[in-house]
Amino acid sequence: MPESVSVTLPDGSIRSVPTGTEIGKILLAWNPEGFRRYVAATWNGVGVDLSRPVTADGVAAPLTFQDRAGRDILQHSAAHLVAKALTEVVPGALPTAGPPTEEGFYYDFDVRPLTPADLDGVHAAMARDVASNLPFDRLEVDRPEAVELAGGNRHKQRYIEEIPPGETVSFYRTGSFLDLCAGPHVPSTKWLAGAHILGFSAITAGGEKDGEPRQRIRGIGFPTKPELEAYLKLRAAAEARDHRVLGQKLELFSFSDEAPGFPFWHPNGMVVIRELERFVTDHFLEDGYHEIRTPLLFAKSVFETSGHWEHYRQNMFITLADDREFGWKPMNCPGSMMIFQSRARSYRELPLRLAEFAPLHRLEPSGTLHGMTRVREFVQDDAHLFVTEEQIEEELVRLLKWIDRAYTTFRFTWSYELSKRPSQFLGDAAEWDRAETVLEKVLKASGIEYRVSAGEGAFYAPKIDIHIRDSLGRPWQTGTIQLDYQMPARFGLEYQGADGHLHRPVVIHRTILGSWERFFGVLLEHCDGRLPPWLSPVQVRILPLADRHEPAADQLAVRLRKSHLRVERAGSDETLSKRVRQAEIDRIPYLIVLGDQEVANGTIALRIRGEKGQKLLSEPDAIARMSTAVEQRAFDP
């Protein structure tokens, strides 16, 4: 072995160090500012501990929390800390796996159901271990030793068997705790001062339906406590934006134990969904859409034709009438197909765009219901486009543009997902391939970045899905575009072409915003209840300074309503400060205070949500200011 080796550093410089020098020491000599900031390193591109001795020439680079890999390492080390704590607090608990996640980390245990008291114990043990500054020591062992070290934990023993032959088997020791792990890890528990448990839940192993029950502890790690505290503050703020909380406070909607998953839209909420509907239908004429309405219930035979009976029945509400089985429609497609089918069609009618905003019912599993974002009854801005093979691409491009425009209006960031053929599918694979190819081609041509999900398509068609995230970062699917060759065939749809022959149309199922319920739920969180003025249930609230100003306030309200503004007049019992405060809490976009001065001068003292102070405007100017924002569907007042 040579006495010294050459190490190439990130800036390209090369250092010669004695063989066996720890990589962390080399990196810190190169950049002392990395002290405590470096969580691990890469050696020739592979993640290693900072304590790894260097025994050959190579390339070294530090990993910090800012690097994805460094962040993951810290999360994973925090998971070890949790596992150490839990095995001490609950003797007999068997650690299974504890990987980092997009947000933080979790560790799954084979253990009796946990209680909040267990978690308190885990917290205390973790704090103690961080204070003790225990090192993470790496042990490389052969397989028999590994099995020995696993100490009767059958899960770890199975993992050892799964390690490919030839690969090094390693353990990490933290104090008295030993865990099978490839590493690398942070140098010591001091690096985990900002580790925190976010919650625990029971899960089933491997996500299998009949898997073994496990207990999962979820957490997140930061290099320091202040960073953790900043995160927890942000998270608390995000939780306060929960649409279920806002929906109640702003009297938008509610739910009842006696109708689980079925929303009650209150007057305020109804204003919002009607405005959303108008946002979509405003373009119907120019975009060539025709609105239809088809039944909510169909005889079973319709769903047998569509394939729902075979592929979707477990999610359908079924009703018995006249000794006949009826299904509540979970989708609008069958009704649209039947309208197309109702008479002979010509190629001249295509593309035929039929829109339907009907309530849909889906028997979603009870455990999946979630406020407005996962309900059992909802309405979507749905349409079915009947097109010729040649018209497909142009229609798809138009839809993608519309999605772009719509989501930009709400200042959402959104993502695209291409979902391909599922294991249970209608029709033949060749048709699916064709449809998937077209969708992919259009996405690429539009310069859109997208994720591909194999097996996630609808049972009748591949689709492009739109996802937006709620305030806690959970993704929700909203819009979807599906290219369907199956329903037209199953319903026997035909049109007569210019060539005089009969042809089969292709159907594009599409919804832009998805369901009003889900879209609105996420939107509420997105804007913290501060809806754009055009969506605000009350756009203007007039505050008469004293009760002698009430008549003038009422007259002003009448004039504003003539400009189609939704206006409300407050009482004058409370102090002005109190009423202003209430209006802020109610997220009213525009406030007008009316006192002696305004009455005398005919001016408007306008307070605009989100702006400091108030503007003194003439009445026409004030009306123009508000109406313009509303008509343009501006995001801010």
Next chain:
RNA sequence: GCCACUGUAGCUCAGCCUGGUAGAGCGGCUGAUUCGUAAUCAGCAGGUCGGGGGUUCAAGUCCCUCCAGUGGCUCCA
């Protein structure tokens, strides 16, 4: 659907561990106050403690069960 946790006034929560006459704040109502941009004062009303069953002299409190919600898991055109 699975697992854990939770369910007390319209809302947010205390009381439950250790059984002994249901509490607070906000909101609501009434009265006073008439105010210049984020909480004026006083009084009053409001609860079969999620439903059902059990243990007990006695259950909001302990036990069982059902329902619903929450967090995950699985699912999700």
